[in-house]
Amino acid sequence: MLKAGVKLIEKTAVDAVKGVAGGDLGPVVEVLHGMLDEVERASKAASGAAAAGWILDLRGRIVDAYTQGQSGEDLRRQVEADYNRNDEGGRGAYIAGIQNELDALRQAQDLIPASNAIERAMYEAWIDGQFDNDCMEGTGLIELVFDQDGSAASAKVVGALGEQVGARLNSIMPDAGVTNLMDLDVVKRVCRDDQCMCFEGDNVVRADVLDEDMNSFLAAPDNWRAFVRFSG
Numbered sequence: 001m002l003k004a005g006v007k008l009i010e011k012t013a014v015d016a017v018k019g020v021a022g023g024d025l026g027p028v029v030e031v032l033h034g035m036l037d038e039v040e041r042a043s044k045a046a047s048g049a050a051a052a053g054w055i056l057d058l059r060g061r062i063v064d065a066y067t068q069g070q071s072g073e074d075l076r077r078q079v080e081a082d083y084n085r086n087d088e089g090g091r092g093a094y095i096a097g098i099q100n101e102l103d104a105l106r107q108a109q110d111l112i113p114a115s116n117a118i119e120r121a122m123y124e125a126w127i128d129g130q131f132d133n134d135c136m137e138g139t140g141l142i143e144l145v146f147d148q149d150g151s152a153a154s155a156k157v158v159g160a161l162g163e164q165v166g167a168r169l170n171s172i173m174p175d176a177g178v179t180n181l182m183d184l185d186v187v188k189r190v191c192r193d194d195q196c197m198c199f200e201g202d203n204v205v206r207a208d209v210l211d212e213d214m215n216s217f218l219a220a221p222d223n224w225r226a227f228v229r230f231s232g
Contacts, residue, residue: 116176120184123165127186128201130159135198135207141187142166144227148193150217152226155181158189166230173229182224190218 083091131140139159147153157166169184182188185201197218198207209215217223 116172119172120169120176120178123169124185124201126161126165127157127159127184131187135187135189136196141189141198142181142184142230143189143191144181144224146190146192146217146223146226150192150223155227155230157230170229179228180225181227181230182221190224192218 086093127140127142129140132138135141141158143154143156143158144152145154155166156162157169159165169178178184182199182203187201187206188199188203190197190199192214195209195211195214195218196207197205197209197215200206205219209218
């Protein structure tokens with residue numbers, strides 16, 4: 001879960017710098033990769049094989065998505081080489097360019113996500129890490145249930161420590177950009193009576209129902225707004 005938070009920080013930081021400076025700021029990425037390395041070392045002490053496997057798998061997906069194949073030493077050599085390739089005037093411009101990037105980072109600092117948004121990303125990763133590709137009967141998702149009258153009856157995290165995760169999400173969601181539970185980036189199972197639909201993290205339909213009226217009801221964003229907290 002910690003790595004998922006670092007992933008969110010990295011993506012937001014890099015995107016923010018691109019928005020202000022129009023390009024990447026390599027040192028920021030290097031610092032964040034260093035954080036991931038520290039988490040990796042800590043994960044080696046994990047006592048549960050299942051937990052350790054999940055952590056290593058999550059790290060692999062983060063590294064696959066964000067690693068640029070550049071160590072801190074590689075970065076230093078690249079900066080030195082770029083500097084030395086310039087003449088005296090060019091070197092001044094090169095240093096000025098680095099300074100501009102640092103200034104851009106300072107301007108972008110307000111765009112870095114708040115701690116609640118980072119924590120939200122961690123819990124989303126925890127839930128998603130338990131998804132077993134069976135959205136109708138499996139785990140690693142959230143389940144939203146309407147009663148026969150169409151009112152919100154219950155909402156829960158289906159998976160290990162689901163009750164605790166749901167309770168903590170209830171505490172942080174108002175300040176983490178979550179208007180209703182369908183905003184969470186995990187698989188959802190939405191049910192009424194004995195019929196259910198499944199949705200991906202971005203709310204694209206994953207598994208449908210044949211009944212058109214039930215489909216219209218379960219897939220309606222206006223109805224999703226009834227679920228703002230985990231309960232039941």
